[in-house]
Amino acid sequence: MTGKFDDLLAANEEYARTFPYSDLTGQAARGLAMVTCMDSRIDPLGLLGLKAGDAKIIRNAGARVTDDVLRTLVLAVYLLGVNRVLVMPHTDCRMSKSTDDDVHQLISDQYGVDTRSLEFKTVPDQDAALRHDLVRIRTSPFLPQDLVVGGAIYDVHTGRLHPVEM
Template structure:
């Protein structure tokens, strides 16, 4: 592992030399949590006009509202000042191009690893899945009924967001 992270440590040394955000608290200054994908083409703060400290950013493959995301949202709402949640998947997502079975077969064939004990939560229909995940947040017994929840699809080609009509339980 020697040297594997030298570029990152050097970049951090430069960053830390002018670091000026040490006074930020752990609270979301804009009361926002964003659930988005781990895709490296997404800059959640930049595309939403936010700065460090403004929002809680939760990322995973496919921007799915998993049990862990719900757990994190409960903490964000009750301990860290979040009063609105935006679920934001994106176009050209690898999770929307395969089924779980196809991913299991690919990893097995390419790497000889049996991943069948994992649920990848691939996405057949992004808008329907987005509505499902929003409903999951809105109907959680652990989150307040008045929590504002919305969804938008981020276009990785244009940088534009398109709001998706959200269900009302």
């Protein structure tokens, strides 16, 4: 793994010298799971005033509640102390600027790769997609009916959350 990752391995050595989290457990200390996008402009703990160990962070392209996210939430709720879930997509998301067909075509044209067997779950209407995903969590037969579920859109240009009421 050396060579192209030397900068990361060196940074990890420095980080490990003063590693402050060895006493944390796998439990979500604040009972929170957050589903958010993989966008590197999002600091999920920092934007909510949280610290390491407070929450379970689940990230994917577009902050979509997929089958794998539901599987992860079931584990987080029953095994890791989660009692509330925040679904948080963001503004200026590449997934909200294209359709699945657009993405398939772009990848095919630019890289010669046929991705049509994949569903990218693009988000032409972010508000509707977020509401759909909140309902998906709330109606899951695998999650407790009293699980607290909320949604908000994070503005990557201001750092503010805009709650979505259901």
